[in-house]
Amino acid sequence: MxxxxxxxxxxxxxxxxxxxxxxxxxxxxxxxxxxxxxxxxxxxxxxxxxxxxxxxxxxxxxxxxxxxxxxxxxxxxxxxxxxxxxxxxxxxxxxxxxxxxxxxxxxxxxxxxxxxxxxxxxxxxxxxxxxxxxxxxxxMSWDLALNDANLKHLGIGRKNLRTDPETGERTFLSLILPQAIPPGNKGPKEIHPVVEEAYCISGSLTGPHGTMYPGAYFWRPAGIAHGPFGARWGAVSLIRFVGGRHVNVWTDDEAPFSFDAPYSPVLPPELAYLSGMPWVPPPPY
Missing domain, CATH: 2.60.120.10 (Jelly Rolls)
Incomplete structure (x- = not known):
C-alpha cells in the first residue's frame, strides 16, 4: 500500500x-x-x-x-x-x-x-x-497537567477535541510556552507507534528540520524518532494521532537542539521541489 x-x-x-x-x-x-x-x-x-x-x-x-x-x-x-x-x-x-x-x-x-x-x-x-x-x-480550558517529564521544558497545555471511542485516535490543540528550550540544548527523541500529524496555527516551533511557522504541516509515519523541540515565543498547533492510541517511547541517546537549525525537510517525491524553497515569514517590524 x-x-x-x-x-x-x-x-x-x-x-x-x-x-x-x-x-x-x-x-x-x-x-x-x-x-x-x-x-x-x-x-x-x-x-x-x-x-x-x-x-x-x-x-x-x-x-x-x-x-x-x-x-x-x-x-x-x-x-x-x-x-x-x-x-x-x-x-x-x-x-x-x-x-x-x-x-x-x-x-x-x-x-x-x-x-x-x-x-x-x-x-x-x-x-x-x-x-x-x-x-x-x-x-474550552487548557489542560496544563504534565503527563511526560521529558516534555516539561515545553510547558505544554492541551485542549482535547476528540478521542475516538473505537480506535483511540486523538485530536487536540497543543500549546507550547515562550522560551521553551530543552535543558542543556539537548534531549532524547520520542517515537510513536502511530502516525502523528500536525498543523501550526500560531507562533513558531523549532526542531531538527528547521523552524515551523503558522501554516507549517507535517505527516510523520509511525516509528520515526523525532525531536527535541523548542519554541522561542510559543506555539499553538492542531495535532492528530492517526491509526490508534498514541504513546511516547523515548530513545536512550540525546540529540542536540538549536534555534538556528536550517530547513532540511523530509519529503515524498511529489513534494521534493519544495526542499530548496524555504519559506521566510514577513518581518514583524
Missing part, C-alpha cells in the same frame, strides 16, 4: 490553491492539498470558501470529515461554525444546506476519498458515539 509518505515539514503557503471539481466534497471551493493517500484518497486539506458561497442538498460525504475553522464562518443546516470551531462528522452525515456569507478557511481531514453523494444519509452518522457535532474551542 503506497501510503502518504513522510512529510516533515512543508509551509502550506508554498502550495498552490486549486478548485474542487464536481463529485468531491464542497464543489467550487478552493483547496490546498497537504497530504493524500493514493490508495484510498484519504487526505488532509486547507479549504477556502469565497464570500457568498452556498450549496443546497440533501447530500452527504462518503468519508469521515473532521474540521477546524481557522478564519471566517461556515453555516450548515442553520448551525453556525465561527472561527475556532471544531467538528467530527462521521461518513453519511446529511447536509441539507450550507453557506458562508463572509467566506471561510478550514483545516479538514478525510479518512477516505471525500466523494459527494447527492442523497440524504440514513441517520446513523448523527447517532454515532464517534460524532462531535460542534465544539466552541475558545470556551
Amino acid at each position: 503506497p501510503g502518504r509518505g513522510h512529510i516533515e515539514f512543508i509551509q502550506s503557503q508554498m502550495l498552490p490553491w486549486r478548485r474542487i471539481g464536481h463529485g468531491l466534497a464542497r464543489p467550487d471551493v478552493e483547496y490546498r492539498m497537504l497530504s493524500r493517500d493514493p490508495s484510498d484518497g484519504a487526505c488532509s486539506v486547507l479549504m477556502r470558501y469565497p464570500p457568498g458561497w452556498s450549496r443546497l442538498g440533501p447530500e452527504h460525504i462518503a468519508a469521515d470529515e473532521e474540521f477546524y475553522v481557522l478564519d471566517g464562518s461556515l453555516v450548515m443546516d442553520g448551525h453556525v461554525y465561527p472561527a475556532d470551531s471544531y467538528a467530527f462528522l462521521p461518513a453519511g452525515w446529511t447536509r441539507s444546506e450550507m453557506h458562508s456569507t463572509q467566506g471561510c478557511v478550514i483545516l479538514a481531514f478525510y479518512n477516505r476519498e471525500p466523494t459527494l453523494m447527492p442523497l440524504a444519509g440514513d441517520g446513523s452518522a448523527e447517532r454515532s458515539p464517534r460524532a462531535v457535532p460542534h465544539l466552541d474551542v475558545t470556551a
